[in-house]
Amino acid sequence: MSDLREVKRPVRVDGGEGELVSFDGKLLVCRLDRAFAPGSPIRIQAYDHRGGFVIEGRSLGSRRFVEEPGYEVRLRLVNFNRDRRDRLAAFLRSS
Numbered sequence: 001m002s003d004l005r006e007v008k009r010p011v012r013v014d015g016g017e018g019e020l021v022s023f024d025g026k027l028l029v030c031r032l033d034r035a036f037a038p039g040s041p042i043r044i045q046a047y048d049h050r051g052g053f054v055i056e057g058r059s060l061g062s063r064r065f066v067e068e069p070g071y072e073v074r075l076r077l078v079n080f081n082r083d084r085r086d087r088l089a090a091f092l093r094s095s
Contacts, residue, residue, distance in 0.1 A: 009091060011055075012045040020046070021072070023092055025085075028057060028075050035062035035071045042075050048091045055088060056080070 009020045011030070018032035036042055036059035044055040057075035064071055077085075 009046065009094075011047075013042065018044075018070070018073075020044075020092060023088065026076065027060075028055070028077060030073045030075070031065075032062075032071050032073050033069070035064070036073050036075075037062075041078075042073070046088075046091055048087070048094065050087075053084070053087055053091075055084075 011018055011020055013030070013032055014034075016033040018030050020028065021031050022029045030044070038059055038061050040059040042057050042059055044057070046053055046055060055077065056079050057077045060074040060076060062071045062073045080088075
């Protein structure tokens with residue numbers, strides 16, 4: 001059984017907007033306003049109580065939503081050390 005946690009945290013991505021949906025420690029799922037081809041680099045700008053921070057990853061693929069605009073984009077994180085992973089986890093836990 002997966003321990004994916006559903007969240008909705010607004011972020012900015014390459015001039016567009018989106019939100020983080022779930023994270024299991026390795027795979028990040030986002031709802032974005034544009035699609036990314038598999039292997040494409042993605043740079044996400046998130047903001048928490050300490051200011052902005054960057055989440056970098058590579059797309060594993062995108063899927064268009066049928067009944068609403070946008071795409072579900074799955075990505076694996078790159079250049080993500082323990083401090084950044086802890087900050088992302090805290091960001092996703094915040095209310």
